[in-house]
Amino acid sequence: MSDTDHRQTIAKMLDIINRLQNLGKKFFPTPDLDPERRLSPEEDVSTDEDEEASGNVEKPYEPTMLWHDNISLDNILVDENGVLRGIIDWECVVCIPLYEACQFPAFLHQARDRHVEPQTPYRVTRTRPLTSQDLQTYEIQLRQHHITMLRHLFLAEMRDICPEWLQIFQSRGDWRDYEAAVQNCDNEFAYEMVDRWVTSVEEQSVFDEGLWRLHELLMS
Incomplete structure (x- = not known):
């Protein structure tokens, strides 16, 4: 890319950042705050009495939960019988809002679901010789299908174990898209x-990527 192309790309990114800042008010409005009102220098000086009084004011409450952002297959420990024995790699665990935490774990991330099992290589060879590309494509599609089935199973389990989790998962997709x-x-x-x-979002139109949400499309 030329310097001109880089500058144009950066300009587009900065424009998106500015527009996202404006959209932030739509997704996360600040309650009881007049954006037009500016504090005078006298008002901006806080005292011990002010601090004590502010502690009695009811503030917005945002529940959070512990979130392990890398529950991958490499971090799940099972015994020879397949029984879960532990999860490792906890050093980057954080507390985040529920809408962000209530989503698929890392090992179930994929941008596209495949609900129908792909044709086996045997069926492929009935029409043309099997190639390494045929086998690689089949393995990728089969993995997508298995993850899709596991995602359905995961949601079914969460429906039974924690209905509140599923309700947040289903109702807060727009917030996860914004993040x-x-x-x-x-x-x-x-x-x-x-x-x-x-x-x-600005035009209140449908995101032109089929039925997929942005955060799903960006899943690795």
Whole structure:
């Protein structure tokens, strides 16, 4: 890319950032705050009495939960009978809002679900010789299908174990999309998709990527 191309890309990213800042008020409005009101220098000086009084004011409450952001197959320990024995790699665990935590664990992330099992290589060879590309494609599609089935099983289990989790998962997709947009607005491989999502929200139109949400499309 030339310097001109880089500058144009950066300009587009900065424009997306500005638009996301404006959309932030739509997704996360600040309660009981007049954005037009500015404190005078006299008002801006806090005292011990002010601090004590502010402690009695009811503030917005946002519940959080512990979140392990890398529950991958490499971090799940099972015994020879397949019984769960532990999960490792906890050093980057954080507390995050429920809408962000109530989503699929890392080992169930994929951008596209495959509900129908792919044709086996045997069926492929009935029409043409089997190649390494045929086998690789089959393995990828079969893995997508298995993950899709596991995702359905995971949601069914959560429905029984914690219905509140499933309710948040199903109702807070827009918020997760916004978080994904913020995280990827400066990603050279994803900013154009983020731009299309921002445009659809601004215009109150359908995100033109089929039925997929932005945070799902950006899943690895």
